[in-house]
Amino acid sequence: MPLQDAHSLRTLLDSIDGKGYGAYKRLRGRWEIEGFELRVDHVQGDPFAAPSRLRILAGGRHTGLPSELCTPGARAIGTACCLARAFAEAARKCRRGTGSGRSGELRMEAPGQEVLEHSALRVGADGGVETRFRLGLPARGRRVMGREAARLLLEAVPALARATFLKGGWDEAVLRRHAEVNEDADALRDALAERGLLAFVAEGALLPRRSGVDDRPLEGPGVVPFRTPPSLELTIELPNAGPVRGMGVPPGVTLITGGGYHGKSTLLRALQAGVGNHRPGDGREFVVTRRGAVKIRAEDGRAVTGVDISPFIGTLPGGRETRSFSTPNASGSTSQAAAIMEALEAGAEALLIDEDTSATNFMIRDRRMQLLVPREREPITPFIDRVRELHAEHEVSTVLVVGGSGDYLDVADTVITMTEYHPSEVTERARAVAAEHPTGRVAEAPGPFPPMPRRVPRPGSVDPSKGRREVRVRLRGEEAIHFGDEEIDLSGVEQVVSVAQLRAISEALVLARQRVLDGERSVPDVLDEVMAILDREGLDALGHGHDGDLARFRRHELAAALNRLRSLEVEVELR
Numbered sequence: 001m002p003l004q005d006a007h008s009l010r011t012l013l014d015s016i017d018g019k020g021y022g023a024y025k026r027l028r029g030r031w032e033i034e035g036f037e038l039r040v041d042h043v044q045g046d047p048f049a050a051p052s053r054l055r056i057l058a059g060g061r062h063t064g065l066p067s068e069l070c071t072p073g074a075r076a077i078g079t080a081c082c083l084a085r086a087f088a089e090a091a092r093k094c095r096r097g098t099g100s101g102r103s104g105e106l107r108m109e110a111p112g113q114e115v116l117e118h119s120a121l122r123v124g125a126d127g128g129v130e131t132r133f134r135l136g137l138p139a140r141g142r143r144v145m146g147r148e149a150a151r152l153l154l155e156a157v158p159a160l161a162r163a164t165f166l167k168g169g170w171d172e173a174v175l176r177r178h179a180e181v182n183e184d185a186d187a188l189r190d191a192l193a194e195r196g197l198l199a200f201v202a203e204g205a206l207l208p209r210r211s212g213v214d215d216r217p218l219e220g221p222g223v224v225p226f227r228t229p230p231s232l233e234l235t236i237e238l239p240n241a242g243p244v245r246g247m248g249v250p251p252g253v254t255l256i257t258g259g260g261y262h263g264k265s266t267l268l269r270a271l272q273a274g275v276g277n278h279r280p281g282d283g284r285e286f287v288v289t290r291r292g293a294v295k296i297r298a299e300d301g302r303a304v305t306g307v308d309i310s311p312f313i314g315t316l317p318g319g320r321e322t323r324s325f326s327t328p329n330a331s332g333s334t335s336q337a338a339a340i341m342e343a344l345e346a347g348a349e350a351l352l353i354d355e356d357t358s359a360t361n362f363m364i365r366d367r368r369m370q371l372l373v374p375r376e377r378e379p380i381t382p383f384i385d386r387v388r389e390l391h392a393e394h395e396v397s398t399v400l401v402v403g404g405s406g407d408y409l410d411v412a413d414t415v416i417t418m419t420e421y422h423p424s425e426v427t428e429r430a431r432a433v434a435a436e437h438p439t440g441r442v443a444e445a446p447g448p449f450p451p452m453p454r455r456v457p458r459p460g461s462v463d464p465s466k467g468r469r470e471v472r473v474r475l476r477g478e479e480a481i482h483f484g485d486e487e488i489d490l491s492g493v494e495q496v497v498s499v500a501q502l503r504a505i506s507e508a509l510v511l512a513r514q515r516v517l518d519g520e521r522s523v524p525d526v527l528d529e530v531m532a533i534l535d536r537e538g539l540d541a542l543g544h545g546h547d548g549d550l551a552r553f554r555r556h557e558l559a560a561a562l563n564r565l566r567s568l569e570v571e572v573e574l575r
């Protein structure tokens with residue numbers, strides 16, 4: 001498509017003023033405005049539909065971004081997230097003007113506290129910026145408002161660009177901080193891997209959030225900054241921040257204990273969020289966890305398809321075998337067992353578990369219960385009898401919040417206790433208590449983990465079509481996906497960080513169906529291939545090709561979505 005100038009755009013808008021809304025379709029194309037390029041990719045069908053999709057492309061000459069803020073990878077991503085937030089914020093404040101339906105609505109889906117690759121705004125190595133947003137093209141009734149459209153496209157949008165990513169719009173110190181902090185967080189995660197650690201929490205980090213629905217840091221005089229227990233202290237040298245001191249979480253089995261309301265779950269939640277990076281000022285910039293750490297919880301009612309839960313759940317009432325277990329309606333314990341086996345299948349490095357969201361009978365069976373209910377009548381092998389084996393035989397560590405069951409002291413490598421939001425290491429003391437007060441319970445695992453079966457999804461069972469439409473995929477709220485005729489509930493998948501990520505996951509399922517599933521590839525093979533496509537082609541491999549509302553996700557969240565699809569069918573090959 002040829003590049004047309006701003007004058008032609010104004011002439012076009014004048015000429016369609018007062019015409020039917022469909023005349024806006026003529027806006028599709030490329031327009032040069034004040035040295036940048038405006039692309040109209042998609043024009044909404046009517047003023048009440050989802051606003052039109054637009055892009056701005058500006059070269060490095062026009063943004064003036066210094067090259068060290070645009071180095072591909074962590075730096076460019078940090079810079080891009082900062083610019084996207086600024087653009088989205090300025091767009092929210094834009095005067096909407098008059099008009100029917102969503103006229104004048106201007107918005108970008110910018111990242112929140114998280115920092116990750118995002119399609120809303122991208123920074124190229126040459127300092128060029130591509131930004132994607134939506135604009136409700138203005139209408140009176142269903143008629144084009146040409147002059148108002150000219151105000152939006154030729155004044156409001158360029159003003160937004162000037163105020164955010166064009167030369168003079170950005171503050172170098174602010175951008176530098178975003179780029180450097182993000183680079184440091186990645187370096188910190190790499191350092192964890194080198195030292196064999198699971199996670200790191202920097203001295204002074206702010207862990208509590210404002211609420212369950214507000215991910216910003218809790219503020220006020222009552223907030224207690226993180227204090228490093230001396231015995232777990234270490235210092236890691238970062239490329240920009242220099243030496244950073246904090247708590248290293250060692251591999252193996254780590255318990256987080258302490259009284260109710262003393263901050264146990266808050267620490268675990270910070271660790272589970274630490275698989276991704278956070279913006280400067282978040283409080284968790286240097287709270288970092290290995291990428292492969294997966295939060296596990298009970299989720300009764302979910303579907304499970306062909307999962308080998310036998311390490312945790314033996315033969316069920318009625319003689320039902322569990323090496324290929326399927327149910328449309330899992331119990332607390334079977335859902336938690338399935339979540340662990342699915343995480344292992346997807347290549348988890350660590351499991352993060354909170355007693356608050358666990359099934360008690362999955363976690364523990366104490367001495368008295370062992371005496372009352374004989375082993376032969378209890379299908380469950382509780383997690384306590386598998387957690388050491390997971391580390392010794394499968395190199396999968398566990399961090400576990402337990403305030404309730406002291407039986408776990410027997411299986412812990414490290415015990416941390418929270419007191420008034422301050423952690424201390426009490427491993428020695430815990431050992432002494434365990435030695436002095438034996439529980440008398442006997443280990444119940446019947447044998448080692450059997451080899452993981454291969455699960456091969458049937459392509460036809462992952463079906464995004466609905467009626468005559470080949471692909472119909474939508475989000476329902478912030479925690480569920482409408483996928484064809486199915487609904488996938490991800491409200492129990494806590495490590496999904498944003499709606500943009502959820503949308504990308506939903507589109508990745510479509511991609512999996514269209515390009516990857518072949519009736520031969522196993523679940524981990526499918527995950528490998530989808531992630532490889534994203535690495536090669538970027539987020540534009542998903543959706544329409546230039547959507548602005550997608551964010552990168554981990555293989556584990558994609559696996560979680562696939563595993564919760566109720567129509568999923570798999571071929572199970574026992575090994």
Ligand code: ADP
Nearest residue numbers: 208222223224259260261262263264265266421
């Ligand atoms: P637990 O799991 O031990 O019962 P939580 O982690 O749920 O405790 O924390 C209880 C409350 O204390 C929550 O409202 C949380 O936001 C708050 N909180 C946690 N850590 C801190 C902290 N460091 N400073 C201030 N408040 C905190």
Ligand code: MG
Nearest residue numbers: 264265266356
């Ligand atoms: Mg708790």
